[in-house]
Amino acid sequence: MTLFPFCVDVENMRFLVIGGGNVARRKVEKLRMFTDRITVVAEKTDITEVEVINRAFSDDDLDGIEAVICATDDSSLNHRIAGLCHERRIPVNSVDAPEDCTFIFPALIRRGSLTVSVTTDGKSPILAGMLREKIESILPNDLDVRLDRAGELRKRLRGGPHDLKQWEQLDRAAAECLNTGEG
Numbered sequence: 451m452t453l454f455p456f457c458v459d460v461e462n463m464r465f466l467v468i469g470g471g472n473v474a475r476r477k478v479e480k481l482r483m484f485t486d487r488i489t490v491v492a493e494k495t496d497i498t499e500v501e502v503i504n505r506a507f508s509d510d511d512l513d514g515i516e517a518v519i520c521a522t523d524d525s526s527l528n529h530r531i532a533g534l535c536h537e538r539r540i541p542v543n544s545v546d547a548p549e550d551c552t553f554i555f556p557a558l559i560r561r562g563s564l565t566v567s568v569t570t571d572g573k574s575p576i577l578a579g580m581l582r583e584k585i586e587s588i589l590p591n592d593l594d595v596r597l598d599r600a601g602e603l604r605k606r607l608r609g610g611p612h613d614l615k616q617w618e619q620l621d622r623a624a625a626e627c628l629n630t631g632e633g
Contacts, residue, residue: 451554453554453569455556457565460517461484461485462485463485463517464515465487465489465515465516465519466488466489466490466512466515466518467490467518467519468492468507468511468519468522469520470493470495470496470502473521474490474492474495474497474519474521477519477543478490478497478500480555483560486500488500489511489515491503491507491511507522512531512538512540516541517540517541517542518532518535518541519543519544520544520545520547528547529550531544532544532547532550532551536552548572554569556568556569556578557579557581558582559582559585559586561594561597562597562598563594563601564593564594564597566585566586568582
């Protein structure tokens with residue numbers, strides 16, 4: 451599996467998580483960093499932060515859904531649902547079955563507007579998690595504030611130079627200012 455880190459606006463996408471255990475909970479927690487438009491379908495779950503439908507999966511649950519996470523403890527059910535998603539061209543993540551996935555969940559860092567994802571193409575999620583922790587440890591605590599300042603500076607400069615080299619110089623200057631915490 452060769453993965454490209456394709457960032458997509460998910461704010462208005464509808465997600466379906468099938469399954470209600472710990473793995474489903476972790477997937478919901480990651481998704482909630484970006485959206486609340488998540489429905490969980492599970493016969494039993496203690497997940498309460500999103501819409502929950504307490505029953506077994508039905509094929510009709512896929513109607514109007516834009517991405518699916520299969521997180522049940524039944525690998526044959528996960529495989530069947532992934533097949534339905536493939537037929538309908540719905541992106542699908544099926545836990546512990548990379549051959550059924552059209553996307554994966556990377557190790558994530560989310561700080562304000564910054565998102566960093568780390569993946570090993572599914573070869574070692576534990577190593578990806580360790581790398582995420584290492585990267586996170588070197589990020590400044592006030593990074594979200596610095597990014598907001600950089601965004602404001604960029605807005606003010608929009609009417610300025612249109613030459614690529616000038617933009618690169620301004621971006622470097624802004625980044626350096628943010629790196630030192632000044633600005």
